[in-house]
Amino acid sequence: YHDYEKLCRQQGTMDFAELLLLTVELFTHHPEVLQNYQQRFQSVLVDEFQDTNALQYRLVQQxxxxxxQLFVVGDDDQSIYGWRGARVENILQLERDFPALATVRLEQNYRSTQTILDAANAVIAQNSNRLGKTLWSDGQRGAAVRIYPAINEMDEARYVCEHIQRWHADGGRYDESAILYRSNAQSRVFEEMLLQHRLPYRVYGGLRFFERAEIKDALAYLRLARYRDDDGAVERIINTPTRGIGQKTLADLRQLAQQAGVPLWRILSDDAQIARHFSGRARNALREFTNLIETIAAKIAVETSLKKALETVVHDSGLYAALESEGSEQADARRENLDELINAGSYIDLSTDPASDRIMDFLADAALDAGDGQAEEGSDSIQLMTLHSAKGLEFPNVYIVGMEEGLFPTQRAIESPDKLEEERRLAYVGMTRAERELTLCFAERRRFQGQENYPQPSRFIHEIPEELTEAVRPMVYSGISKMRRQSPAMNSSASPAAPYKLGDSVRHPKFGEGCVMALEGHGEHLRAQIHFAEAGEKWLVLAYA
Known part of the structure; x- marks a missing residue:
């Protein structure tokens, strides 16, 4: 950083962060300069004050x-950028640091129905570090907040797609509907389901799942392990993660391949050529790369499971470890995308013939998904986005999905009171994006890294008064939390004689697809509690089912 700073000074340039830092330092060390600017500005106006960081607050003070005269506009309940330095404390301590300020609460809302506002007010009221306000509207009372307890993430996506289809059939536009999620990785299942339902969509402020850099990197490793002559894959991953192979080495490698009229891999795998044309450091790095690809290829050559092949690629390549060592919020999001890629592999394993070439079929499907362009910006299309991206936007029909403990709020937030309050503010922001209809979804089971998990519904759902909600599957919703806390079956496996275990997907000739949620009894008296997607919750005696 010292060298970077020295270079900037030599060139007379500075980056955005230094514009603030150097200004504060200038004012601190040169009072006469500060006095000049204090005399120049008689009023200071700051918008979105809840998103200011410590340096910006210091500049305002100076x-x-x-x-x-200071005038700020802000909403402490919408402070959701703590991960990039914003301090909600700035707006909370404003009256203490500037005692002459008068606070005006703008509580009338012109966007949402009163029911949605009451629900959002109830959730945010659980936070202790806030100035306090209660939003109200003189518009319609509006429909109840819809709660959908999905069997799994596929059922969640199916429900949302079918509900949007009904919205459109009733005269609504596709672009009036938005699907909001906590993690970018959650978009994959929805993109897949939207394509199956032939619904137009657009990922707002981001890339579609198979267009994301880390996903392209992982698939490039997989392609190269199966087909060495893929020059595009070689060029993409030869130095990803960084392994000391620079642009000059790659250019020399490319030139050798062009002169010989062969793919890059033919040069890489020719020890004599590598030894003749490259120095010791570059030579070692290139050999390490070829050895890595050969090792990955040998492992997946005997593997019929796509999930295990993807795990090998993601971990042996170093992609996952590189993101873990980075430790940033962005790196965590990219790591979650790699986890979701492994999830995709586990779904393929469950739904395809083990004798088929799952890897090549998956690569072909991924290429088609990446090439199937999303809707144009501004077109009539469903909007997919993270909750953070949704701030400042509004839609008549909003779905907040994945509302489960450990996902929203995140596990990291659950372990920190301050972060949990920020997660709750994020829920408040998401809920108040809805103008007319709001649907909150959670899954009773969800795959993570290819393994089934049974999460609790998000606490944010339970913080909404019951009279403001309407459950799509009322028997399931009303009993699910109690069942998860009290049922001993939820903490144990099925008895040895039971044909099913908890979480198994089943199909009934009358009730259709469902999920085994509890088992009790023995022998001919063995009963299963099954949640069916269409028929709801049923207790069935297995001997007669």
């Missing part, structure tokens, strides 16, 4: 210390 400018206003000379008597300038």
């Amino acid at each position: 400018l206003c210390a000379g008597g300038a």
